[in-house]
Every structure is written in C-alpha cells, then in structure tokens.
Amino acid sequence: GKSHEEREPITRFKQYLRFNTAHPNPNYTAPVSFLISQAQSIGLQFKTLEFVPNKPILLLTWPGSDPSLPSILLNSHLDSVPAEPDKWSHPPFSAFHSPETGQIFARGSQDDKCIAIQYLEAIRNLILVKNFKPIRTVHVSCVPDEEIGGFDGMAKFVESNEFRELNVGFVMDEGQASTNDDFRVFYADRSPWHLIIRAKGAPGHGSRMFDNGAMENLMKSVEMITKFRESQFDVVKAGRAANSEVISVNPVYLKAGIPSPTGFVMNMQPSEAKAGFDVRLPPTADPDLIRRRIAEEWAPAIRNMSYEIIEKGPIRDYKGRPLMTLTDDSNPWWSVFKQAVTSAGGKLGKPEILASTTDARYMRQLGIPALGFSPMANTPILLHDHNEFLKDTVFLKGVEVYESVISSLSSFVEPSG
Numbered sequence: 001g002k003s004h005e006e007r008e009p010i011t012r013f014k015q016y017l018r019f020n021t022a023h024p025n026p027n028y029t030a031p032v033s034f035l036i037s038q039a040q041s042i043g044l045q046f047k048t049l050e051f052v053p054n055k056p057i058l059l060l061t062w063p064g065s066d067p068s069l070p071s072i073l074l075n076s077h078l079d080s081v082p083a084e085p086d087k088w089s090h091p092p093f094s095a096f097h098s099p100e101t102g103q104i105f106a107r108g109s110q111d112d113k114c115i116a117i118q119y120l121e122a123i124r125n126l127i128l129v130k131n132f133k134p135i136r137t138v139h140v141s142c143v144p145d146e147e148i149g150g151f152d153g154m155a156k157f158v159e160s161n162e163f164r165e166l167n168v169g170f171v172m173d174e175g176q177a178s179t180n181d182d183f184r185v186f187y188a189d190r191s192p193w194h195l196i197i198r199a200k201g202a203p204g205h206g207s208r209m210f211d212n213g214a215m216e217n218l219m220k221s222v223e224m225i226t227k228f229r230e231s232q233f234d235v236v237k238a239g240r241a242a243n244s245e246v247i248s249v250n251p252v253y254l255k256a257g258i259p260s261p262t263g264f265v266m267n268m269q270p271s272e273a274k275a276g277f278d279v280r281l282p283p284t285a286d287p288d289l290i291r292r293r294i295a296e297e298w299a300p301a302i303r304n305m306s307y308e309i310i311e312k313g314p315i316r317d318y319k320g321r322p323l324m325t326l327t328d329d330s331n332p333w334w335s336v337f338k339q340a341v342t343s344a345g346g347k348l349g350k351p352e353i354l355a356s357t358t359d360a361r362y363m364r365q366l367g368i369p370a371l372g373f374s375p376m377a378n379t380p381i382l383l384h385d386h387n388e389f390l391k392d393t394v395f396l397k398g399v400e401v402y403e404s405v406i407s408s409l410s411s412f413v414e415p416s417g
C-alpha cells in the first residue's frame with residue numbers, strides 16, 4: 001500500500017477535478033479559491049486578475065534570488081470542454097478512482113487539470129522537501145476560457161502591463177498524452193479557424209427535381225471539402241506527414257430543413273442550408289491559399305454560397321513569422337528542458353507540432369519561447385473524448401519530471417561573455 005503522504009497529491013488532484021469547469025458555464029470561483037489555498041499552504045504569492053468580469057486569471061509567484069533575470073511561466077487553463085455524462089462509465093466530475101487500475105476518470109484529467117496540480121506538487125516538494133531556491137522567478141498562471149479561444153483569458157493577459165512586468169523568458173504550457181514510453185513535446189500548435197458555409201437556392205416541392213437548390217449547392221461543397229480532406233489525410237496515411245502537419249477540415253455541424261413538431265417537413269426542399277467546419281492550419285501553411293480555395297471552390301457566390309471564416313487567434317508572431325519555438329541548440333531553453341526530462345528518467349520523443357491548439361500561441365506571438373508538455377506516457381489520448389482518465393502512477397511520475405524541469409529552468413543562467 002501507498003503511504004498517506006504519497007496519496008495526498010492524488011487527493012488534491014481529485015479535489016481539483018471535482019469542480020465542474022465545463023463550458024458553457026464553467027465554475028471558475030471555486031477552483032480558483034482551491035488553488036489559492038494550495039498556494040498559501042506552500043507559501044507562494046498569489047493574485048487574481050480580472051480583465052473581463054467573472055473570468056479570473058490566477059497568478060502564483062515563487063520569487064527567485066535574481067529577479068532581474070527573465071522569469072519562467074508555467075501555464076494551464078481552468079476550463080474544460082463539456083462532457084456527455086450518459087456516455088461515461090463514471091460521472092465526469094466525480095473523479096472516480098479505480099482501486100484495481102489506478103485510473104482516475106474525469107473531464108479535465110488529461111486536459112489539463114493534471115498539469116496545474118503537478119506544477120504545484122512539484123513546487124511543494126522543491127520548497128518543503130528539498131529546500132530548493134530558484135534563481136529565476138517562477139510564475140504559475142491558471143487562465144479561463146482556453147477551450148473557447150482564450151479571448152477573455154490569455155489573449156487579454158498577454159496584452160496587459162501585469163504580463164509585461166513578469167518579464168517572462170520561457171513558457172511551459174499543455175501538451176498531449178503519449179501512447180508509448182516517450183513523453184511528447186510540442187514546439188508549435190495548429191491555428192484554428194471556424195468555417196461556416198451557407199447555401200441558398202430555390203425552394204420547391206419535395207417531389208420535384210430542379211437545379212440550384214440550397215441542399216444541392218451545399219452538398220456539392222461538402223463533397224469538394226471531403227475530397228480536400230481526403231487528399232490531406234492520404235498524405236498522413238501514407239506516412240509522409242503527421243496529422244498535425246497537414247490542414248484538417250472536419251465537418252462539425254449541418255443545419256438545414258424545415259422543422260415540424262415531429263422532426264422535419266419531408267415534402268419541402270429548403271431554401272437555405274449551412275455547414276460548420278473545424279479547420280486547423282499548421283504553422284507554415286499559407287492562409288491565403290486556403291482562403292482562395294474557400295472563396296472559389298467551397299463557397300462560390302456563383303453557386304449561391306456565402307461563407308464566414310472566424311480566425312481563432314493569431315497565426316503569425318509580431319514580426320510576421322510562423323508561431324514556432326526553436327528546438328535546437330540555438331535555443332538554450334530547449335537544451336535545459338531536454339536535459340531535465342532526461343535526468344528525471346524520462347525520454348522525449350521528436351519535437352512535434354500539436355494537432356490541436358493551446359494558449360501558448362499568444363505567448364509565441366510575443367516572441368516568447370513556449371513548449372507544450374503534459375508528461376503522460378503510456379496513456380491513451382482522451383482529451384475531449386468520453387471516459388477521459390489519467391492513471392495515478394502516471395500523474396505522480398509527472399510530478400517528479402516537473403520537479404526536475406522546474407528546478408533546472410529556474411537555475412539556468414546564461415553563460416556571460
């Protein structure tokens with residue numbers, strides 16, 4: 001059996017997982033109070049910033065001995081995507097802990113409540129057990145609304161004086177689980193667009209065949225988009241690129257038809273139809289090419305189509321460069337990070353582009369190097385999925401890895417001269 005001490009980090013993880021932070025109505029107040037009480041018990045400084053009412057940003061600070069050096073920021077988000085409880089084997093905010101397998105089931109267990117608690121547990125051990133003193137100041141930020149684009153969260157934070165005053169030199173943010181022994185590390189995210197295409201057309205009797213109906217117009221577009229999607233996916237299936245290195249265009253909704261009390265009117269062809277797509281662009285993709293394709297092929301005005309592209313955040317940094325952090329010897333942070341993972345007994349896979357998107361893009365936009373990392377090896381990738389879980393042993397190993405990473409990053413002083 002495990003000692004009481006060993007179980008405590010798990011207890012705190014489960015407590016944090018039990019706050020219902022799912023959109024569209026995430027509870028931010030309770031988890032922020034909980035994290036503040038954790039920070040107080042370790043002796044960290046804390047403050048909350050509210051750039052938008054009821055969207056708190058929690059900032060915890062562990063002052064370094066040389067506050068003139070750029071600081072380290074460890075970021076995570078407070079919010080979660082929704083869950084469909086009926087489709088889960090345990091309620092998504094119960095943090096059910098299986099005594100047989102050690103799996104802890106909860107929405108947010110992988111994405112990304114694990115890292116918030118791991119950061120704090122690692123810092124707790126460094127302060128209370130190892131009596132470690134950082135040279136650089138270490139900040140932990142817990143931000144709202146990442147899952148809906150971060151506009152009222154990280155996007156506001158990075159524009160603030162409070163952020164500038166932190167003088168952040170290097171950022172760690174969330175990554176993704178690994179299904180093998182290696183940990184994964186991410187140097188860039190794909191940029192998300194929401195694409196909505198609308199078709200208009202002649203209405204008519206359900207029995208009639210005619211040209212240019214709204215459904216026909218929309219479905220022609222859906223076919224073309226499907227072909228494009230297949231062309232990208234074929235590159236992945238042929239092993240010539242990773243999922244995250246191609247452009248994905250996935251249909252997420254279809255809306256058409258004339259509602260009736262029992263469903264839809266079946267003998268009328270509607271005059272309007274629309275479809276929504278989640279589009280993700282790798283950092284080096286040319287957004288203008290895809291914009292042109294949308295205008296000319298996917299939603300051409302000549303087929304009575306219109307469209308809306310909602311760009312969810314920046315795609316280039318302040319100098320117009322793709323949002324990427326270097327993972328070679330020219331970036332000293334990379335070497336320090338890599339060495340720290342290795343010395344904790346971890347193995348790192350080849351640095352990757354993240355298929356999804358994180359708040360790290362807002363900091364990369366400022367030119368600050370940021371790596372995505374969630375130390376979960378031998379774990380199925382369950383973010384945004386049913387029955388999201390993390391094993392207790394994997395969680396605890398992650399705490400050890402962060403102890404090494406945080407102590408190394410905060411001790412790193414660039415050789416002078």
Ligand code: MET
Nearest residue numbers: 147148149192312356357
């Ligand atoms: C609309 S921004 C997207 C944020 C979310 N983490 C995702 O990758 O889907």
Ligand SMILES: [Zn+2]
Nearest residue numbers: 077111112174
């Ligand atoms: Zn996340």
Ligand SMILES: [Zn+2]
Nearest residue numbers: 081111147383
């Ligand atoms: Zn997510």
